[in-house]
Amino acid sequence: MVEHRPLSDFIAYAILTLGIFVVAFPVYLALIASTHDAATVVGGNMPLTPGSHALENYYRAVVVGGARAIREPVGQMLMNSFISAIGIAIGKIFISILSAYAVVYFRFPFRKTAFWIIFVTLMLPVEVRIYPTYKVIADLHMLDTYAGLIMPLIASATGTLLFRQFFMTIPEELLEASRIDGAGPFRFFWDTLLPLSVTTIAALFVIQFIYGWNQYLWPLLITTQDSMQTIVTGIKKMLYTTDELAEWQLAMATAILAMLPPVAVVVFMQRLFVRGLVETEK
Amino acid sequence: MANVTLRNVRKTYAGGFEAIKGIDFDVGDGQFCVLVGPSGCGKSTLLRMVAGLETITGGEIDIGGRVVNQVEPADRDIAMVFQNYALYPHMTVYNNMAYGLRNRGMAEPEIKTRVEEAARILELGAMLDRKPRQLSGGQRQRVAMGRAIVRQPKVFLFDEPLSNLDAKLRIAMRVEIRKLQRRLSTTSIYVTHDQLEAMTLADILVVMNGGQVEQIGNPLDIYQKPATTFVASFIGAPPMNLMPLRSDELKSQLNGDSRLNEAGILGIRPEDFVITSETASGGVALGLTVEAIEKVGAETFVYGTRQKEEQGVAATPGELPPGEIIVRIPGAVGPAIGERIRAVAAGDKLHLFTADGRKRVG
Numbered sequence: 001m002v003e004h005r006p007l008s009d010f011i012a013y014a015i016l017t018l019g020i021f022v023v024a025f026p027v028y029l030a031l032i033a034s035t036h037d038a039a040t041v042v043g044g045n046m047p048l049t050p051g052s053h054a055l056e057n058y059y060r061a062v063v064v065g066g067a068r069a070i071r072e073p074v075g076q077m078l079m080n081s082f083i084s085a086i087g088i089a090i091g092k093i094f095i096s097i098l099s100a101y102a103v104v105y106f107r108f109p110f111r112k113t114a115f116w117i118i119f120v121t122l123m124l125p126v127e128v129r130i131y132p133t134y135k136v137i138a139d140l141h142m143l144d145t146y147a148g149l150i151m152p153l154i155a156s157a158t159g160t161l162l163f164r165q166f167f168m169t170i171p172e173e174l175l176e177a178s179r180i181d182g183a184g185p186f187r188f189f190w191d192t193l194l195p196l197s198v199t200t201i202a203a204l205f206v207i208q209f210i211y212g213w214n215q216y217l218w219p220l221l222i223t224t225q226d227s228m229q230t231i232v233t234g235i236k237k238m239l240y241t242t243d244e245l246a247e248w249q250l251a252m253a254t255a256i257l258a259m260l261p262p263v264a265v266v267v268f269m270q271r272l273f274v275r276g277l278v279e280t281e282k
Numbered sequence: 283m284a285n286v287t288l289r290n291v292r293k294t295y296a297g298g299f300e301a302i303k304g305i306d307f308d309v310g311d312g313q314f315c316v317l318v319g320p321s322g323c324g325k326s327t328l329l330r331m332v333a334g335l336e337t338i339t340g341g342e343i344d345i346g347g348r349v350v351n352q353v354e355p356a357d358r359d360i361a362m363v364f365q366n367y368a369l370y371p372h373m374t375v376y377n378n379m380a381y382g383l384r385n386r387g388m389a390e391p392e393i394k395t396r397v398e399e400a401a402r403i404l405e406l407g408a409m410l411d412r413k414p415r416q417l418s419g420g421q422r423q424r425v426a427m428g429r430a431i432v433r434q435p436k437v438f439l440f441d442e443p444l445s446n447l448d449a450k451l452r453i454a455m456r457v458e459i460r461k462l463q464r465r466l467s468t469t470s471i472y473v474t475h476d477q478l479e480a481m482t483l484a485d486i487l488v489v490m491n492g493g494q495v496e497q498i499g500n501p502l503d504i505y506q507k508p509a510t511t512f513v514a515s516f517i518g519a520p521p522m523n524l525m526p527l528r529s530d531e532l533k534s535q536l537n538g539d540s541r542l543n544e545a546g547i548l549g550i551r552p553e554d555f556v557i558t559s560e561t562a563s564g565g566v567a568l569g570l571t572v573e574a575i576e577k578v579g580a581e582t583f584v585y586g587t588r589q590k591e592e593q594g595v596a597a598t599p600g601e602l603p604p605g606e607i608i609v610r611i612p613g614a615v616g617p618a619i620g621e622r623i624r625a626v627a628a629g630d631k632l633h634l635f636t637a638d639g640r641k642r643v644g
Contacts, residue, residue: 171366171368173364173365173366173368174368174370176333176335176355176362176364176368177362177364177368177369177370177429179334179335179354179355179356180333180334180335180355180356180360180361180362180382181356181381181382181385181429182356182382182385182386183356183381183385187385191370191381192370192372195372196371196372
C-alpha cells in the first residue's frame with residue numbers, strides 16, 4: 001500500500017518527530033549539564049545551550065575522580081564495565097552455542113530433560129536466585145573479581161534457545177552432506193555451523209553486551225572495593241553524597257560516557273546484521 | 283567401480299513401523315539403477331540406507347564386495363546428490379567441491395586438478411568463485427553433481443535430484459546425468475517418483491510399493507510385461523486401463539484363452555487400442571461413449587465410459603475411476619464428445635492379472 005497524501009504524511013512525520021524529541025530530550029539535557037560548572041547545574045535554572053566547562057568536567061570525570069577521593073575515576077569504572085560486559089557476552093555465546101549444538105544435533109539419554117532444565121533457567125534470573133548465587137560466589141572467593149562479576153550472568157537460557165531455533169532451520173541435508181564429505185561433529189560445527197551462525201552470534205553479542213553493561217544489582221552486591229565497581233553502579237554512588245552537594249555535572253558527564261560503548265556496539269554490529277540479512281538466503 | 287548388492291534389507295523404526303520389508307537386488311558394475319515408486323514407498327529410505335544415513339535393521343548391504351552395514355557414510359566410498367542440493371551456503375563453488383577432498387587430507391594441487399576437471403565437464407569453470415546463492419537452480423544442481431564427481435566414488439547416489447527444477451531444465455539435466463554416468467561409468471542408484479525419468483535413465487528399474495519391490499528389470503521389459511497391476515498402472519502415462527473380468531461380455535470375447543481360469547483382471551494400455559469397426563481375432567472390443575477428449579498435437583487421448591459396465595477393481599494409485607477407459611490415438615483427429623466408438627485391442631496386447639492384482643497371468 002503506497003499512498004501519497006500530503007496531510008497524512010505530515011501527521012505521521014509530526015508524530016515521529018515528537019517521539020524522537022521525547023526520547024532524545026533527557027539525553028540532550030544530560031549532555032548540556034555535563035558542560036556547565038556545578039553551580040550552574042545546581043542553581044535550578046540550567047540553560048539549554050552548552051556551557052564552557054566541558055573539557056574540565058570530562059577530564060575530571062575520566063582521570064581525576066570526584067572532589068572527595070572516595071570515588072574512582074570513570075576510566076577505571078568504564079574498564080570494569082567493559083571487561084564484564086564483554087566477558088558476559090562472549091561467555092554466554094560460547095556456552096549457549098555449544099549447548100544448543102548438543103541439544104539439536106546429538107541423541108543422548110535425557111536429551112529432552114536436559115533441554116527443559118535449560119529452558120527452566122529462563123524463569124530464574126539473577127534477581128530471583130540472588131542469595132544462593134551470592135553464597136556460591138562468596139564461597140568460591142570470587143567477590144570483587146571479574147570472574148564473580150561475569151560468571152553468574154553467563155548462566156541463562158536465552159542464548160541457547162536462540163541458537164537452538166536457528167540450528168533447527170538449517171536443512172538436515174547439510175549435516176548429511178557433511179557426513180558423506182567426511183566431516184565429523186567437530187568439523188561440521190567449525191566449518192559449517194559456525195560460519196552460518198555469524199549473524200545470530202552478532203545479534204546475541206549486542207543483546208548480551210548491553211545486558212551485561214546495564215547490570216546494576218549484581219555488581220552492587222558483590223563489589224565492595226571502589227576499584228571494582230562498574231560505571232552503572234558508579235553513577236548511582238555519585239549522586240548520594242553526605243555533607244556536600246552532588247556533583248551533577250560530573251555525574252552527567254559519566255552518564256554520557258556510560259552510554260557511548262553500548263551505542264558503539266549497536267552501531268558497529270548493525271552493519272553485520274544488515275549484511276547478514278541481505279546475504280542470507282533461506 | 284563396484285557392484286551394489288542388497289540382501290534381504292529391512293528397516294523397522296523404533297515405533298515398530300516397518301518401512302522396508304526385505305529387499306534383494308543387485309546393481310552391476312557401472313549400471314544405472316533407478317528406484318521408482320509413489321511417495322512413502324520407502325525408496326528414499328532405502329537409498330539413505332545405502333548411503334549410511336539410516337541404520338540397517340536387517341539384512342546386508344554390500345558395496346564392492348564389502349558389507350557396509352556398520353561403515354560410516356564417509357568411509358563407504360559413495361557420493362550423494364540431494365534433492366535440495368545441500369550445498370554449503372557460505373562456501374564458494376570451488377570450496378563446496380573441494381571440502382570433501384580436504385577432509386580426506388588430499389594434497390591441494392590434486393584437489394585443484396580434480397575440481398577443475400569436474401568444473402570443465404559440468405561447464406562450471408566461470409563460477410568457481412561464486413557462492414551457491416548467486417547461481418541458478420540448474421547451476422546449483424551441477425555443483426551438487428560436481429561435488430559427487432570430484433570424489434571419484436565407487437557409487438553415485440541420487441535422491442530425486444531433479445525435483446526442484448522446472449520442466450524444461452529437468453529434461454535437459456536428465457539427459458546430462460545419463461551422459462555423465464555413461465562417460466564415468468560409475469555405478470549409480472537414483473531415486474525418483476517420476477516414471478518418465480525412471481524409464482529414460484534406468485539400466486535396471488526397481489519398482490517399489492509399500493516397502494517392497496514390485497518388480498525389477500529392464501525398463502522396457504517392465505513396461506511390456508508388468509508383473510502386477512500396481513506396476514501396470516504406475517509405469518506408463520496415461521496408466522494402463524484395468525478392467526475386472528467378471529462381465530460375461532469380456533469373458534465371452536476371450537473365450538478359449540487358457541489364462542482365463544486364473545485371471546481376474548484385464549489390462550490394456552491406452553496406445554494398444556485401435557478405433558475401428560472391425561473385429562480382432564483373439565482380441566477384445568469395447569463399446570465406449572466418449573466423455574472427454576484431450577488433444578496434445580501429436581496424439582489425442584479419448585476418455586470413454588464402457589457401456590453396461592460392472593464396476594469395482596480395487597483402486598490403486600494412478601488408476602482410473604472404474605469403468606473409464608483411456609484410448610490414445612496418434613494425430614489430432616478424434617471422435618466427438620458423446621459419440622459412440624468401438625475400441626479394439628489385439629490379442630497379443632492384452633495383460634492378464636489375478637483377481638488380487640498381485641500376479642501376472644501368462
